[in-house]
Amino acid sequence: MHRALVDRAKGGDGEAFDALARTVGDRCMAIAYRILRDADLADDAVQAALITAWRELRTLRDPDRFEPWLHRILANECYAEARRRRRWSVDIRILPVDRGQDSDGILSVNDRDQLDRAFRRLTLEQRAVLVFRHYLDLSVVEVADRLGIPVGTVKSRLHHATAALRASLEADARPSTASRERLA
Amino acid sequence: MTASRDPDGLIRAFLDEGPTDLADRSYDAVRSHIDRTRQRVVIGPWREPRMSNIARFAIAAAAVLVVAVVGYNFLPGGNGPGATGPSPSPSPTATPTPTPTAAPTGPFALLAGSVPAGTYVTHPFLAPNDSIGFQVTLPAGWEAGAPSAGREPVGVAPTAPGYAWPDGMSMGFLTITSLEGDPCDWKEPTDIEVGPTVDELVMALAANPGYETTVPADVTLGGFGGKRIDVQVPAGLDLATCDDGQFHVWAMGDGQTIYAQGPEGRFRLWVLDVQGSPVIVMTHDFPGTSSGDQAELQAVVDSIQIEP
Numbered sequence: 090m091h092r093a094l095v096d097r098a099k100g101g102d103g104e105a106f107d108a109l110a111r112t113v114g115d116r117c118m119a120i121a122y123r124i125l126r127d128a129d130l131a132d133d134a135v136q137a138a139l140i141t142a143w144r145e146l147r148t149l150r151d152p153d154r155f156e157p158w159l160h161r162i163l164a165n166e167c168y169a170e171a172r173r174r175r176r177w178s179v180d181i182r183i184l185p186v187d188r189g190q191d192s193d194g195i196l197s198v199n200d201r202d203q204l205d206r207a208f209r210r211l212t213l214e215q216r217a218v219l220v221f222r223h224y225l226d227l228s229v230v231e232v233a234d235r236l237g238i239p240v241g242t243v244k245s246r247l248h249h250a251t252a253a254l255r256a257s258l259e260a261d262a263r264p265s266t267a268s269r270e271r272l273a
Numbered sequence: 274m275t276a277s278r279d280p281d282g283l284i285r286a287f288l289d290e291g292p293t294d295l296a297d298r299s300y301d302a303v304r305s306h307i308d309r310t311r312q313r314v315v316i317g318p319w320r321e322p323r324m325s326n327i328a329r330f331a332i333a334a335a336a337v338l339v340v341a342v343v344g345y346n347f348l349p350g351g352n353g354p355g356a357t358g359p360s361p362s363p364s365p366t367a368t369p370t371p372t373p374t375a376a377p378t379g380p381f382a383l384l385a386g387s388v389p390a391g392t393y394v395t396h397p398f399l400a401p402n403d404s405i406g407f408q409v410t411l412p413a414g415w416e417a418g419a420p421s422a423g424r425e426p427v428g429v430a431p432t433a434p435g436y437a438w439p440d441g442m443s444m445g446f447l448t449i450t451s452l453e454g455d456p457c458d459w460k461e462p463t464d465i466e467v468g469p470t471v472d473e474l475v476m477a478l479a480a481n482p483g484y485e486t487t488v489p490a491d492v493t494l495g496g497f498g499g500k501r502i503d504v505q506v507p508a509g510l511d512l513a514t515c516d517d518g519q520f521h522v523w524a525m526g527d528g529q530t531i532y533a534q535g536p537e538g539r540f541r542l543w544v545l546d547v548q549g550s551p552v553i554v555m556t557h558d559f560p561g562t563s564s565g566d567q568a569e570l571q572a573v574v575d576s577i578q579i580e581p
Contacts, residue, residue: 118295
């Protein structure tokens with residue numbers, strides 16, 4: 090689908106790259122947000138990833154692999170963006186939660202808060218694996234390919250991340266209603 | 274309360290939440306940025322582990338992206354682009370230089386791939402410099418590399434020891450349009466545009482604090498005068514501290530870039546005035562390159578004749 094645009098963009102056609110970016114940018118934003126849990130950081134990471142992609146586009150050998158290639162760049166830009174921001178805001182631990190889409194009421198407010206806290210305690214690399222596996226619905230092998238890491242590493246990160254999130258939900262099931270009201 | 278809860282379902286629901294649109298202003302910002310950003314070709318065999326040694330060599334020898342080297346035929350009997358087999362050089366007046374090994378053949382059109390010993394001609398540049406030809410005599414055991422199926426080779430290197438650190442070597446033909454202001458932090462837009470003359474280019478190289486250079490010296494090569502200058506990756510520099518572990522030095526006329534193929538890599542440049550424009554013959558080697566190999570490389574350089 091993107092092949093013609095990629096080929097033109099590789100030849101230095103900025104308009105083609107702009108069109109290409111607009112076909113993949115929303116998905117990139119969705120991924121970046123879910124890794125970083127902050128819309129501003131995600132926006133910056135996506136912009137950086139697209140600029141890097143433009144700059145490095147001639148190194149992409151197979152135009153049909155543009156999006157997986159871009160997603161790997163995006164993951165790296167997410168890591169970099171988070172680390173950059175961390176330098177300047179070491180004391181800010183809880184970033185604003187932006188909620189665009191809703192989950193059709195599946196999640197209670199408390200579930201969401203517990204998951205959000207647990208998610209933020211994960212490493213960025215663990216978050217990325219979770220997002221690629223469960224949000225993009227990729228297989229473990231595909232996640233490994235897209236992130237450029239071994240399958241075993243994907244499985245390990247996935248196991249630890251999922252266990253941490255499950256634990257947060259299980260812990261959440263134990264507190265009394267009163268403690269939840271206090272949080273609210 | 275929790276009996277009917279599906280933790281994995283909740284995790285998926287959690288991940289489904291959140292924005293899914295990139296703002297128009299962000300697209301506009303990207304567009305604005307790319308309009309000011311030159312595309313790079315980052316040459317790196319690590320990005321394509323299935324590439325053959327020939328393709329890998331081409332990357333280093335001329336530091337250009339190699340896409341279609343594999344499958345090229347080489348002389349004699351080659352049928353690559355623009356050639357149907359061994360053919361005389363377009364410059365019958367060119368005088369072959371004595372070769373390091375007996376090779377009473379050529380000059381032939383140089384095609385990408387392994388080449389038997391002999392004298393060859395290549396036209397490595399894009400327009401408007403596409404008429405410039407380089408005649409070069411190669412010993413046995415060398416390979417030529419082209420940036421793409423439609424281009425003639427832009428560089429050569431021995432199959433062994435190859436082009437890369439710690440003991441490899443290569444030679445290429447190029448033009449330079451800009452220098453990296455900081456070769457280690459090359460992803461930052463610190464490009465230094467260079468003037469159109471040999472002196473301006475050499476002065477810019479010598480003035481760049483990002484690497485060590487020799488004092489430019491007058492030189493004649495292939496029938497043309499110019500300057501010779503060595504550019505050296507600083508001793509002790511840990512390339513792992515550079516962007517992507519690479520030390521980028523300059524951009525070429527076709528927008529591609531060259532970077533050192535290992536620690537303490539040395540670029541030796543013959544910056545020649547060919548009809549008013551700086552045209553460069555470049556070698557790349559390392560402290561570990563043997564003196565015998567260096568002598569072979571120098572013999573290849575000395576064999577060069579330039580056809581403007």
